[in-house]
Amino acid sequence: MSMPFYVSPEQITKDKADFARKGIARGRSVVVMQYDRGILFVAENPSRALHKVSEIYDRIAFAAVGKYNEFENLRVAGVRLADMRGYAYDRRDVNCRSLANAYAQTLGAIFTEANKPYEVEIVVAEVGEDESRDQIYRLTFDGSVADEHGYVAMGGQAEAITSALADGWRESMDLTATLRLAVDVLGRLGAESDRVLDPGQLEVAVLDRDRPRRTFQRIVGQRLVELLAGD
Numbered sequence: 703m704s705m706p707f708y709v710s711p712e713q714i715t716k717d718k719a720d721f722a723r724k725g726i727a728r729g730r731s732v733v734v735m736q737y738d739r740g741i742l743f744v745a746e747n748p749s750r751a752l753h754k755v756s757e758i759y760d761r762i763a764f765a766a767v768g769k770y771n772e773f774e775n776l777r778v779a780g781v782r783l784a785d786m787r788g789y790a791y792d793r794r795d796v797n798c799r800s801l802a803n804a805y806a807q808t809l810g811a812i813f814t815e816a817n818k819p820y821e822v823e824i825v826v827a828e829v830g831e832d833e834s835r836d837q838i839y840r841l842t843f844d845g846s847v848a849d850e851h852g853y854v855a856m857g858g859q860a861e862a863i864t865s866a867l868a869d870g871w872r873e874s875m876d877l878t879a880t881l882r883l884a885v886d887v888l889g890r891l892g893a894e895s896d897r898v899l900d901p902g903q904l905e906v907a908v909l910d911r912d913r914p915r916r917t918f919q920r921i922v923g924q925r926l927v928e929l930l931a932g933d
């Protein structure tokens with residue numbers, strides 16, 4: 703009679719975590735940064751159809767790296783949850799913290815119970831009435847949540863990019879300076895080093911606190927060209 707093969711829970715957890723980290727590291731990076739009028743999202747993404755950055759609700763946006771089908775499922779679930787809560791109660795009752803908690807529970811359950819964890823890392827951000835009220839939550843594949851301030855990088859060489867952002871980011875930077883810093887760092891430390899990223903390789907969006915109610919806006923075309931040129 704053959705004995706069943708035993709693997710300790712610690713080893714299973716470690717193997718799942720290593721698997722997820724490797725999958726996320728293969729993806730192109732995304733940077734989320736605060737600026738004086740809101741929150742900026744910059745992703746290295748040449749696709750015009752498969753977005754890494756999307757609107758969730760009036761003042762809330764979502765950014766992700768990893769497997770597209772997996773983080774798209776999470777995005778859609780977040781949109782549905784926000785819409786249901788806003789419809790059942792009030793639009794002001796939809797907030798970033800509750801969405802982050804819901805995502806944490808979902809990712810944690812998948813990591814614990816499924817054979818394969820989600821190969822994703824996400825950021826949920828909400829723009830406030832001023833910089834001190836902005837919220838940025840980073841969620842990893844196992845459901846861990848971190849409350850970030852100022853900037854956060856995911857995917858690719860995330861640690862090196864975070865270090866470079868720490869050297870260059872300052873509070874109350876304007877949109878032009880913040881965008882140019884993000885693009886410069888992604889070009890130097892992204893999927894391929896020492897490049898100059900052009901607008902066609904970028905996905906850029908903002909949560910602009912000065913916009914009425916729906917604050918999410920994509921930056922494309924001539925406006926993106928002008929911002930990168932420093933105009």
